[in-house]
Amino acid sequence: MSLTAEEVRKIAHLARLSIQEEKVQTYADNLSGILDLVAQMETVNTDDVAPMAHPQEVTQRLREDVVTETSQREKFQQIAPATEAGLYLVPKVIE
Amino acid sequence: MAWETVIGLEIHAQLATRSKIFSGASTAYGAAPNTQACAVDLALPGVLPVLNREAVRMAVKFGLALDADIPQRSVFARKNYFYPDLPQGYQISQFDQPIVARGHLDITLENGETRQIGVTRAHLEQDAGKSLHEDFHGLTGIDLNRAGTPLLEIVSEPELRSAKEAVAYMKKMHALVQYLEICDGNMAEGSFRCDANVSVRPVGQVEFGTRAEIKNLNSFRFIERAINYEVERQIDLIEAGGEVVQETRLYDPDKGETRSMRSKEEANDYRYFPCPDLLPVEISTALLDEVRQTLPELPDEKKQRFMAEFSLSEKDATELSANREIAEYFEVVAQGCGEAKMAANWVMGELSAHLNKADIPIAECPVSAKTLTVLIQRITDKTISGKIAKDVFVELWSGESDVDAIIDSKGLKQITDSSAIEAMIAEVLENNPSQVEQFRAGKEKLMGFFVGQVMKASKGKANPGQVNEILRRLLNS
Structure with a gap:
């Protein structure tokens, strides 16, 4: 299975990754190699195998519905690039 | 040409837990911005989600009330997209193994007829934060208090056939989640909102038409208006030779119309995959039985x-x-x-x-x-x-x-003393001789006039039954 340069650019955009144009073909080749491996694995007969969502045979532990966190806004906002009136400020995103 | 409307609803109900679905931050409404957004909600490096037991129980309770299938295992998945009110860069949701599978809800229509509407699924997910687009020097303000609030997304089958049916379904669901005490149902605060998938097709056609999704409808009135507008728009478009585009639209309550949100080029490429931070959830028979006991x-x-x-x-x-x-x-x-x-x-x-x-x-x-x-x-x-x-x-x-x-x-006690009432009536009859004559000549509807006069004379306190009875006796004597 081979990934096109266009598909690589799309995947990079979806992940918000900036990639250098001259490396697109290398990425396409490398990613295609991974997909080839997956394709190879897919030839194994798995009819009797249940789909796996997690490698361990354990289930999720649940926590009680209790509020345990107190506001640490001041600490968190010290590392934010911009804040005002308690809000985190980000570049305008409205369409 | 005659058209048929096809509607499916996705309802988002905020679950009434005290803490968030994956963190111990409070879900209380109306706190100062970001005071209820902890490290997990902010998706700081190294944090891990831990699932809230109550959110699971509430989803199960809902499933039982819909007589739905509740699979033994349920899996959380990541829905990937970038938006500043979602710091993780993905929403933890459920994809192919939701907590509640197929169920149904009966709705009663205006003509008294009952229809059963299929509910495809209901899954647990986390809510996003809020973007405030007022001007912060050209920037957008983000409040993450709502981020991580548990949501139950309830997806209906495309079986609703009019805006009125959609409203009836939504109202019924609204009543149900409040009966179950799993959601406060406060639509103004956004605790209960819906997206409507709307399409039209010629009557008799089996395939669905292309649908548009109307986002974030948070009142019954808006849902009805938005759907009616959208149906008209699609029919007009098709009859004029155009084609409906699959897209997301917003309802503008001020203008009473839906408009296209600029469709993103990479729309709906969410690349779901099982969330590696969360293990599959097991719903045991013991839990089902326990929750069933709490159904009202x-x-x-x-x-x-x-x-x-x-x-x-x-x-x-x-x-x-x-x-x-x-x-x-x-x-x-x-x-x-x-x-x-x-x-x-x-x-x-x-x-x-x-x-x-x-x-x-x-x-x-x-x-x-x-x-x-x-x-x-x-x-x-x-x-x-x-x-x-x-x-x-x-x-x-x-x-x-x-x-x-x-x-x-206030001296409001009713006058039930027959002789007192009789005296009042006698006086009314004496003062209105011509009406009495007309009545006796057959103008029966004057009865109302006499009753009115007597009630007026008694300041509304005469017992109406007795007034009627005595009036008839005196008038017919």
Whole structure:
């Protein structure tokens, strides 16, 4: 299975990754190699195998519905690039 | 050409847990910005989600109420997209193994007909934060207090055929989640909102038309208007030779129209995959049994019981059972006064009118169920007339609490002394000789006039039954 340069650019955009144009073909080749491996694995007969969502045979532990966190806004906002009136400020995103 | 409308709804109900779905931050509404957004909600490096037991129980409770399939295993998945109100860069949701699978809900239409609507699934997910687009020097403000609030997304089959049906379904679901006490149902605060998938097709065609998704409808009125507008738009478009584009649209309540949100090039490429931070959730038979024990009497069951126990009409029973608190209030009054029909009329009439006018829920009603019971008892024991009772109710509403004290202090006691009533009637007849003559000549409808005059003379206090009876006797003598 081979990934096109266009598909690589799309995947990079979806992940918000900036990639250098001259490396697109290398990425396409490398990613295609991974997909080839997956394709190879897919030839194994798995009819009797249940789909796996997690490698361990354990289930999720649940926590009680209790509020345990107190506001640490001041600490968190010290590392934010911009804040005002308690809000985190980000570049305008409205369409 | 005749067109058929096809609607599917995705309802988002915020679950009424104290803490968030994956963190111990509070979910209380209205806190100062970002004071309820902890490290997990902010997706700081190294944090891990831990699932809230109560959110799981609430989803299961919902599934049981819909008579839905609840699989033994349920898996969380990541839905990937970038938006500043979602710091993780993905929403933890569920994809191919939701907590609640196929179920159904019966809705009652305006003509009294009942339709069963399929519910495809309901899954747990986390809510996003809020973007505030007011001007912060050209920047957008982000409040992450809501980020991580548990949501139950309830997806219907595309089986709704009109805006009215969509509203009926939404109202029924709204009542249900409140009955179950899993969602406060506050639409103004966004606790209960929906997206509508709308398409049209020529009547008789089996394939669906292309659909548009209308986002974030948070009132019953908007849902109806938005869907009706969208249906018209699509029909006009197709009849003019155009094609409906699959896209997301926003309803503008001020203009009463839907408009396209600029469709993103990479729209809906969410690349779901199982969330590696969370293990599969196991729903044991023990948990199902335990939650089943906590199921309250549901709206349909209550309606049936009201009809059987209180001989109410289906219409009254439906209206009274739609809201759990109103139903409970009604039941206290009906049992207390022993006159279910009167109790129903008072609750749906005076009481509802006052609540609507004051725009308050019944929980804040100044007239308690016990007080209304006493008031109705004073009508049935003939102390006051129904008309005077309405005046007493106004006093009760404005803070008085003792029905008998109001009746005494205002001298509202009904006149049941036949001789006193007879004297008043005699006077009315004496003062209106020509009407008496006309009545005796056959103009029966003057009866209303005489009753009115007598009631006026008695300041509304004469017992209407006795007035009628004595009037007839004197007029026909």
